[in-house]
Amino acid sequence: MKKVILALTISTVSTSAIAGAYQGSSVEDVWGEVKSTPYLELPKNKISYTSLFNGLKSKIKQSANRTLNDKSDLLPHFDKLAHPNGACLKGTWNITEDNPYTGYFKKGSEAIIITRASVALSKTTVGSNRGFGFAGKLFPTLDESESVKTANFFLVDDLGGTKAPHYTGVEMTNEPAVSKTLDVIKNIAYTLKLAVTFGKADSNPGMRQLYQISELNESKNAITPKWMMIKARAGQNINENDFRDELNIDHRAKNLFFDIYVTSKEVQKKKQWKKLGFIEFTDSTVSDSCDHRLHFNHPKWKSNLNHK
Template identity: 30%
Template sequence: MQDLEVGTEQFTDEDRLYSGSRFRDVVDALMANRYQKVWGREGEPPLPQQETTIKTVFGSLFSRGKPPRFERASERTLDSGADLRWGPDRRGFTRLLHPTGVGLIGRWEITEDTPYTGYFARGSNALVVARYSSGAGGNLRGRIRSMALVGKLFPTTESDHATPLRTANFITQEDIGGTRTEYINDAVLRNAPDVTVFRRGPAGTLLIKVASVFSRVDQEPTIRQVYPIAELGKPPGQPTRAPAFMQLLVAPGQSRIAGADLDVRDEVMAHIFDKGDPVPKRALTFTIEVTDEGNTSGAPFRVRRTFQRWRRIGTMVFDNAAISYNGDHVIHFTHPTWREDRNDPATATRIDGTKVR
């Protein structure tokens, strides 16, 4: 079997020259090259499936001498702020983890008083492009899966703004080892998820190798701090104040989508569309909750986190979506590098593409 075609994984001039994006350009990219021109319409092709294994992530055992692609990809996700990575052939890149997903378009709104800065402050409204995906055992209901929602906030409510804007990205996920969550309504998506390696069985070796690389190129492999949101739109002289933890939950009252062996991408789409109809009919709403109180315990192979005083401060409402090649291969979400003090940029692990601590 040949190695997976991975495209341009490493940091390139396209990443280096990034200076912001227009929301409309990112949305247009997401909506193009859909696997099904109209989701769920009779006669449309099946959605692609991509297995994630040690070989697809790290390459063949016989690939000595080749660049360590997962390490280069991990560095790039930390160092590149690019929102779109087309590559020289306009085919983008391959996500080595969570390779298939569904793109979402909507709005972020903070409605409650908070002590935080940037777009965690009350009254903040931003446009959002996000991606919902499933890791671990694949996309189908009934398997061990690890749901994830990543997104990027544009500091505007004007969908056709002319000036490119830098975005703030977030990463949230269920237990990285996977769970048996049946419905997205029940998934608890956190920037600091639990880790249960043994749930993967023999595939747990992949998680161990991934964590080793993340620790080597950054520091903390299982927490993605949310300071980029707290610094978005913040006056330069104002000290950053970011929550330590964020969790996203499907809002109470959101319908449940039934179906044995249902693909999570179809489940997400069904919250917004009727099958075979290209016009959005409903919205998918997530609540935004934060806290500064949490503790981590356990061994590296079984990490447990406990939290106190979660507080709901706002919502994300998605009213459009697409399952597309570009959503899987072109749209890029930056992973924030670890800071010893989440509110102090000087304590960052990586600065200007180099690991400094």
């Protein structure tokens, strides 16, 4: 069962290729595309076992390899097979505390971030089991017109889902909990197919490493935290039936803040979290391009990372 649930860490699986070596992107181009196709009403995108195939050909096999190798920030229209319903947000990444890590974990680092918040499988509303996901894309610049190479990371609260009433009330990490919920069991064929395929494509699909951030604009000797956790600051919950409405910045009197924590240490199986800084979101959208064009490259597993 654990292997089945771990498949849901793969949050953006593409069904369409894009040619050429990755040259980077500007926030202006990426966010402009994401905001250009807003929904008039929230879709209820459903998962299905048949969506994994095109006739006798397996879409998921091709998509797994592409997702792990294609670094493009935008792709032609594709379906996200594990996290089909999302909301996109834009803001700034701010590291304010001393720490031993490199790249954009270093104190003083500031970047623009585009995030896709999502739920695993199909349920989006309060009362359902929802596995909240947070896919982040860092642009190492504060100039929205500058084209730069991005760093991606992936966090989830519980791969099986929980009854948590607010997206802003959970802790999301790069090695999430794995509850055995009825929703996963009901979709056993779907999640098993994802698990088997991604298990072949990547040696440890249950944990998403963070080296893209620690190596961003770093020439050598990167030091990477083993774990990262994001959680919203207290006092920001608003009551909405669908998590996508909850994250709508226009529904809020103030910007939305999430604090950034990392660690490489456990004591008696408890992670020793250290706060590094915060993310401030100032804009949001729910759109077709958010669900079907924005792409997050998944970092392949590395066994030689320097943790501290």
